[in-house]
Amino acid sequence: MLADAVDETVDCDVNYAAIVRSTGLGSRTVERNLMAMATLDELPALRAHHEQLHHLDLARLRAVESALAMADRAYFPELDERITRYLTATRPHQPLPSPKSIRKRIKAMLDELDASLATDEEDPELPGTTYSMKIHDDGTADLFARFDAPTAAAIDARVRALAEERRIGHAAAHALLLTGEDAGVKVHMNLYRAHDVEEAPVYLPRAGWLNPRRSAEWLARASTVRDMDEAATFSTDAYRTPAILEALLEGRDDVCRYPGCPVPAQFCDNDHMLNHADGGTTSADNLVNLCRHHHNLKTAGHIRYVLDAVTGHVIWLLPNGEWVEDIPEGPLTTDSRRWVQTFVQRRDARNERARLEAQARKRLRDELLEKARDTPDEGDDATGGGEDEGDVACPWSADLLTEPDADPQTEGHTQDPDGPDEPVGLRQ
Numbered sequence: 438m439l440a441d442a443v444d445e446t447v448d449c450d451v452n453y454a455a456i457v458r459s460t461g462l463g464s465r466t467v468e469r470n471l472m473a474m475a476t477l478d479e480l481p482a483l484r485a486h487h488e489q490l491h492h493l494d495l496a497r498l499r500a501v502e503s504a505l506a507m508a509d510r511a512y513f514p515e516l517d518e519r520i521t522r523y524l525t526a527t528r529p530h531q532p533l534p535s536p537k538s539i540r541k542r543i544k545a546m547l548d549e550l551d552a553s554l555a556t557d558e559e560d561p562e563l564p565g566t567t568y569s570m571k572i573h574d575d576g577t578a579d580l581f582a583r584f585d586a587p588t589a590a591a592i593d594a595r596v597r598a599l600a601e602e603r604r605i606g607h608a609a610a611h612a613l614l615l616t617g618e619d620a621g622v623k624v625h626m627n628l629y630r631a632h633d634v635e636e637a638p639v640y641l642p643r644a645g646w647l648n649p650r651r652s653a654e655w656l657a658r659a660s661t662v663r664d665m666d667e668a669a670t671f672s673t674d675a676y677r678t679p680a681i682l683e684a685l686l687e688g689r690d691d692v693c694r695y696p697g698c699p700v701p702a703q704f705c706d707n708d709h710m711l712n713h714a715d716g717g718t719t720s721a722d723n724l725v726n727l728c729r730h731h732h733n734l735k736t737a738g739h740i741r742y743v744l745d746a747v748t749g750h751v752i753w754l755l756p757n758g759e760w761v762e763d764i765p766e767g768p769l770t771t772d773s774r775r776w777v778q779t780f781v782q783r784r785d786a787r788n789e790r791a792r793l794e795a796q797a798r799k800r801l802r803d804e805l806l807e808k809a810r811d812t813p814d815e816g817d818d819a820t821g822g823g824e825d826e827g828d829v830a831c832p833w834s835a836d837l838l839t840e841p842d843a844d845p846q847t848e849g850h851t852q853d854p855d856g857p858d859e860p861v862g863l864r865q
């Protein structure tokens with residue numbers, strides 16, 4: 438493995454220099470690739486699987502590494518098994534998950550294993566929220582702002598809606614909104630929450646599952662509640678997709694259903710599998726979210742698909758005679774539903790454990806105070822002994838990798854460095 442060749446006692450840049458020279462890659466990329474390889478070394482089952490199939494490219498290995506950067510090493514054996522299972526094809530023509538899907542799935546696994554990661558009531562200040570401006574010689578300037586994901590999703594939705602309404606670019610729409618020259622247009626964002634699971638987490642498309650504090654914040658802003666069970670059976674002969682059905686489709690599909698395409702469902706068209714003109718109904722079993730690009734390809738007849746009404750799986754028929762299956766990953770899918778239930782159970786179990794530990798600490802402190810009062814000669818500041826009572830051992834191991842995910846996925850076809858991922862037909 439490449440990572441084995443690195444002498445850890447030498448400064449990183451010295452190590453990278455030779456690789457940078459021989460590969461022509463930037464030192465940052467070399468570093469990230471090496472970290473990805475080092476992480477693979479910590480996942481023996483995945484490594485063995487990969488050495489057999491060579492199916493994971495560096496972008497996917499980096500996705501594994503960045504998703505695991507905050508993970509407690511104690512979970513690695515369990516994660517190794519789960520990630521290997523996830524990256525093992527179970528059906529013929531199953532597409533390899535995109536780097537974005539890999540990151541998302543591993544984060545969900547981590548949340549499930551350590552509910553504390555996603556349910557931190559304190560919602561610690563996000564370390565990376567920054568704002569800066571860079572002026573260039575050609576008279577342009579970049580504005581850079583990093584927000585929490587739900588806020589960014591809301592801003593982006595407003596920008597895109599205004600750009601479409603006024604038929605202007607996204608940057609121009611930003612300017613109009615920020616300078617106050619345009620009040621903007623109203624946008625709707627869907628939140629998803631299981632109504633039959635107490636204190637279930639909220640899913641906001643693009644931002645993902647929210648922690649309890651953000652869940653409460655966003656729920657307080659909700660103006661309409663729609664029952665998705667009702668939407669599942671909704672059907673009309675009208676062409677337009679009503680809001681309730683739009684919400685269901687977004688919650689099922691999450692993104693464009695062309696395999697590996699990252700365009701959020703929010704910005705996709707609802708495509709009638711069987712054309713409306715040919716008698717196709719406007720219902721969940723005949724509608725699929727497709728981005729404009731893939732919608733056009735389908736309309737032109739270059740690609741075709743079949744939607745499985747029960748599972749929501751989409752089978753794509755490609756021009757070369759191959760076929761590939763796309764599995765939805767939205768919050769309304771069976772997998773997500775199972776995840777919510779396990780997540781809530783684990784969180785409750787963890788809270789109960791924390792409560793019992795707090796009680797035990799209190800009992801111990803009371804006993805110590807009691808003892809100290811009985812023997813005043815042994816120390817004047819007996820009450821000072823309790824100052825550590827709130828301390829909890831840091832759960833992170835010392836070799837914690839703190840590199841942020843430096844490979845953010847840009848959504849859209851032209852900017853996404855990893856995609857849109859072409860389907861990879863994995864045959865068994």
Ligand SMILES: [Zn+2]
Pocket residue numbers: 693694695698699700727728729730731
């Ligand atoms: Zn697409």
